[in-house]
Structures are given as C-alpha cells and as structure tokens.
Amino acid sequence: MFKGLSLDQAPPFEGPLAFFTVGVLFGFIAVVSLFFHTSPIATLHLFTLGFFASIMMGALQQMLPVVVGVYFKKPLQFALITLLPFMMGVLFFSLSFNGYNLFLFALVALAFSLGLFSSTTLLKLLQSPRITPTVRAMQLSLLSFIIVIVFGITMLAKLTSNNGFDAVLPQIHALFALFGWIGLLIIGVSFQVIPMFYVTDELNEKIRYFLVYATAFLLLLTTIVVLFLPKLFIPMLFITTLPYAFYALLMIKNIKNRKRAIQEPSIAYWYIGFVSLLLLPLITLFDSEKGVIFYLFGFASSIIFAMLYKIIPFLSWFHISSRGFFDMPTMKEMVDERAAFVQLFLHINFLLFLFIDLHGAAILFATQLLIMSFNLYKSIKIYFSYRSKPSPFANVH
Amino acid sequence: MREIVVDTRDFEPPAPMQMVLSELQSMLEGESFIHQIHRIEPINLFNRLKPMGIAYHVKKEGDIYHIYYFYPQDEKRVMEIVGV
Numbered sequence: 221m222f223k224g225l226s227l228d229q230a231p232p233f234e235g236p237l238a239f240f241t242v243g244v245l246f247g248f249i250a251v252v253s254l255f256f257h258t259s260p261i262a263t264l265h266l267f268t269l270g271f272f273a274s275i276m277m278g279a280l281q282q283m284l285p286v287v288v289g290v291y292f293k294k295p296l297q298f299a300l301i302t303l304l305p306f307m308m309g310v311l312f313f314s315l316s317f318n319g320y321n322l323f324l325f326a327l328v329a330l331a332f333s334l335g336l337f338s339s340t341t342l343l344k345l346l347q348s349p350r351i352t353p354t355v356r357a358m359q360l361s362l363l364s365f366i367i368v369i370v371f372g373i374t375m376l377a378k379l380t381s382n383n384g385f386d387a388v389l390p391q392i393h394a395l396f397a398l399f400g401w402i403g404l405l406i407i408g409v410s411f412q413v414i415p416m417f418y419v420t421d422e423l424n425e426k427i428r429y430f431l432v433y434a435t436a437f438l439l440l441l442t443t444i445v446v447l448f449l450p451k452l453f454i455p456m457l458f459i460t461t462l463p464y465a466f467y468a469l470l471m472i473k474n475i476k477n478r479k480r481a482i483q484e485p486s487i488a489y490w491y492i493g494f495v496s497l498l499l500l501p502l503i504t505l506f507d508s509e510k511g512v513i514f515y516l517f518g519f520a521s522s523i524i525f526a527m528l529y530k531i532i533p534f535l536s537w538f539h540i541s542s543r544g545f546f547d548m549p550t551m552k553e554m555v556d557e558r559a560a561f562v563q564l565f566l567h568i569n570f571l572l573f574l575f576i577d578l579h580g581a582a583i584l585f586a587t588q589l590l591i592m593s594f595n596l597y598k599s600i601k602i603y604f605s606y607r608s609k610p611s612p613f614a615n616v617h
Numbered sequence: 618m619r620e621i622v623v624d625t626r627d628f629e630p631p632a633p634m635q636m637v638l639s640e641l642q643s644m645l646e647g648e649s650f651i652h653q654i655h656r657i658e659p660i661n662l663f664n665r666l667k668p669m670g671i672a673y674h675v676k677k678e679g680d681i682y683h684i685y686y687f688y689p690q691d692e693k694r695v696m697e698i699v700g701v
Contacts, residue, residue, distance in 0.1 A: 419629050419656075479627045537631055542665065551631065 231281055231295030233539050233603060238303055239278025240528065244593055246270025246310065251586040255579065259317035268397060269330075270310045272516070275524050276405055277302070277337055280358070282531065287412040288355055290344045298340070306333035316379075327376040334369045338362055353428035357408025360436045364400020368393055388450055392443050398515055399439045399460050406523050407431060407467060410490075414471065417530050418487060420478040423470060431470075434463040454508050461501040461511070464519075468497035485560035489526030492567065493519045510575065517585075518571050525567065525592065529560060532596045536603040543611040554599035563591040618694055619649040626656050626681070634662045641671065641686065650687035650695045658682055674701060 250266035281299065285291035292298045309329030312322040342362040348355045371393035378385045415422045422428075442456040472494045475487065496518030504511030533554040540548045566588040573581035621640050625633035633655060640651050653659070658675060666673060672692055676683040676699070687695045 416657075417629050419627055480629070534630065538661070541631065541634070542661070544668070 231285070231292065231299070233535050235295045235299035236278035236282040236535075237532075237600065238299055239274050239281070240532070242303060242307055243271050243273075243275035243278065244589055246274060247589045248586060249314075251582045251589075253314065254582045258314075262314040262317035266310065266314055267516070269313070272402060272520060272524070273334075274303075274306065275528070276402065277306075279409070279527060279531070280341060280405065282535070283358075283409060283412075284341070284344060287409070288345065288348045288358065289350065290348055292340075292344070302333045302337045304333075305329045306337075309333055313376075323376055323380040327373060327380060330376070331369070331373050334365075338365045338369060342366065352411075353425060353432050354408040354412045356429070357404045357411070357432045360432065361401055361404035361408060364396040364404060364439070368397045368401055371396070388447060391446055391450075391453060394512070395439060395443060395446070395457075395460070398512065399435065399442075399464075402516075402520050403464060404432065404435060406493075406520065407435065409527075410471065410523075413527070413530075414475065414490070417534075418475060418478050419480055420474050423474060427470065431463060431467050435467075438463060454505075457508055457511070458501055458505050461497075461504050461515075464497045465501050468494035472498075485557060485564050486526045486529040488564050489522045489529070489567070492571070493522035493526065496522065496571070513574055514571075517574060522567065525563075525588075528592065528596060529555065533599040536599040539603060540606045543606070545606055545609070545611075548606060549602060554602060556595055556598070559591055559595045563588045563595070566591070618647075618691070618698060620698070621649055621651045622654070623651060624654045626654055633659060634665070637662060637686065638665070641669070644686070644688075646688040647691060650685055650691060650698075652699070653682075653684040653686065655682045655684060656680065659684065674699075676701065 246266055247270070250263055250271060253263040253266050278299075281292070281295065306329070309326050309332075312326035312329060316322045316326050342359065345355065345359045345362060371389055375385055375389055375393065411423065411428050414420055423431075438460045442460045445452050445456050472491065475490060475494075496514060500511060500515055500519070503514050533551045536554060537548065537551050566584050570581050570584035570588065573584055621644065623636050623640050625636055628636065633653070637651060637653050637659070643649070644651055663673060666686070670689070671686055672689045673687070674685045674692075674696065676685070683699075685695055685699055
C-alpha cells in the first residue's frame, strides 16, 4: 500500500502557482466590487469562483500526484487551457450582472473551463490505484463540483434566454458548492496533509470514512428534502453542518495532541478554521446567511491561508532541492513569520467584522491578502532565482 | 561497521530529508551506514539518492519504517548486521 508521499510526478510549480495568483487577484477584484455596490451575485461569485475555486483547483492539481498517485501528462498545458477561459468566464459573469449582456460568453467560457477541469480531474481520481478516505472525499468533492457547474450553467442558460428559475436551483447550487465541493475537498486534503506537515497521528480510518460519507449523505438528504419541502431549508442546513462540527472537534483534538507543538501561523489558521466549523451550526440556526458567509471565510478562507503558507514555501523548497541545490534558504527563512502573524491578527478582526460591517471586513480582507502576497512572493522569487541555474545533478553520472 | 541512527519520526517535511542528506556526508564506504527511523517511506529522498549512487533497504515493523542507506559495495555486510 502507498504509504509515502512523492512529489516526483508533481506538476511544475508554475501550474498551481498560476491558479493561486489568479485566485488572489480575484480576491482583490471582489473587494473592489463590494465597495462599488455592484451586483451582489457578481461580488459573491468573484469570491466563490474567482478566489475560492481557482485556489482550490490549483491545490487539487498539486495534490493529485502527491496524495493520490495520479497525474496529468501535460500539466502546464492543462492549467493554461483551463485557467484562461476560466478567468474570462468569471469576468464575463461579473460584467453580465452589472449591465453588460455577456451571459452567453460567460456560459460558454465557464462551461468549457470548469467542465474540462472537473471531468478530467474526476476521471483521473476514478483511476486512482488505491482508495483511501482522502481519495473518496476528493471524488465526491469533484462530483459535487460537477453538480454545482451543471446547476450554475442551467441558471445562466435560463438567464441567456430571459427565462426565470425557481429559488430551489440556487439553493441546491450553493449547497453542493459549500458542503460538497469546498467542504469535502478540505476534509479529504486535511486527512493527508495534517499528519504530514504537523506530525500528528492519523484519524482512525473508519472515522475518516464515516466523516466523508456522513457529509455526503446529509448533503444529498438535504437536497432531496429541499426539492420537495422548501420550507425545511434552514433546519436541513443546520443538520448538514453537524458532521462538519464533529470533524472540527476531532481535528482540534488531533492537532492539540501533536508531538512537536511548534507555534506557527499556519497551525493557527487551521485552528481558526476548525473553531469556525464548531460555531457554524449555532450561527446557521440564528442567521443562515451569516452562517454561509462564516463558512466561506471563517472556515474555508482560513484553511486556504493555512495551506498557502505551508505549501508555497514547501513546494519552492522541494522543487529547488529536487534539482540538486542544497544551498537555498530553509522553509522558515522563506516566509516572514512576523508578517504572517500580523496577517493572522487582521484575519481574526476580519472575521469579527463580518458580523458588524461588511465594508470594514472587506478592507481587512484586502489588507491581509496584500500582506500574504508580499510574504509568499519571497519564496516564489527564491524558486525562480534557482530555476534558471543549471542543476548540479546534470554533472553526476 | 558503524551504524548512524537518524530518528526522523517527529519531524515535519523537509527536515527528515535534510537530516539524512546531512548524515550522508559523513557516511564512509566500508566503515558506516545510516539507519533512518521514520513514519512513512521517504520516496522523495529515495529519488534524490539515485544520482548520488547510494543504495537503500526498507524494513517495516508495525507502523514504523526502518530505512538503511549504504554504498552498494557494503550491501552484504549491512544486510547481515541488520538481520535481513
């Protein structure tokens, strides 16, 4: 059984990096969009598609060979032909909701890029040589993403032909986006990267499978109930959040028991993400809209920051060292921890502001994106400075 | 032959790889070999060793991996010492 972690078939760093960069750019655009009081649907999708989905697509491409053992034959070309139409699609989508009739272009660009990405990646995942809770979670996450895309495209098509649609369509679209695509992907990835990066024990395999299947089952159940009894949306949303709270509890306990309790920014972000999940059922019950916002930013964005702070310096270090260089800075030296802790402070304030003032929260979000970009740029610059040098391995026979 | 033990179980990546690569510099042909104790198979490290001409052997006991690194010429002696 595969027990190691190999990056040797990992895509070149440039592939996922392009997705991460585009994600951060859309994060800024989303904040600008919020300030100019443009369409809420446009702003929401600049965050969900532009920021969250592009970073998650980049991470998924990176993770496939590392944790699943499958890889794309031409990773850079694949990244390019999905990313460019995706960017166009998100921009067309946003403009369409702000007075420009570009629905058809948005539909074609998003259907092509997201359809190609999700179907190819799911196909790769189905070919995985081994099934683990992580693989299962990723498969179900991708399946949810396809459902999200199908529902999204259906709504766009209806808008293109000036037809309206039932409120249940966006509800199911959002349910699968939040608790299927985003949630299951984070759950699956965390099972593998937390023991690896923070030297914790693995959760029991039966518990891991239970978490994945319980999450997927409740998502499906909620969808069916909402289809027939739309009035039960809030209680069902509450029930859907319960396995997430249980997962968070287990993960907090797991991380707390790690052998080397080193304090670093990325671990704090994981904690914030899990504490947010613990609070989620309660928030959802009182205000479902706030619950969704808190799920996206308290949970998902915290985990994204945790992952970026860990994987960008690690990949930079790894790709340089695999070419035979051992004189480069250490991972610790690649990131300014003080700046990362300043960002962490802003992030906590940002989460509090989500309940008080959205504009204040948006400023804090943009500021922390700016700090993170400058901070992680250092390790990316180091990677590129070594990339052009000839490998010392080239002379070893 | 001297056994250089490197217990990397409690270290996060990339420390285990760096620790073994650092010890490899003091490993001498016919005189010493490295014994790494780790929680996974360090596949990335194995791939780094190929161009360096270092051989290795993996022994699994429960959840723990014992990995032995040596010069190919020392394989027989190392295998006798570690009881393989």
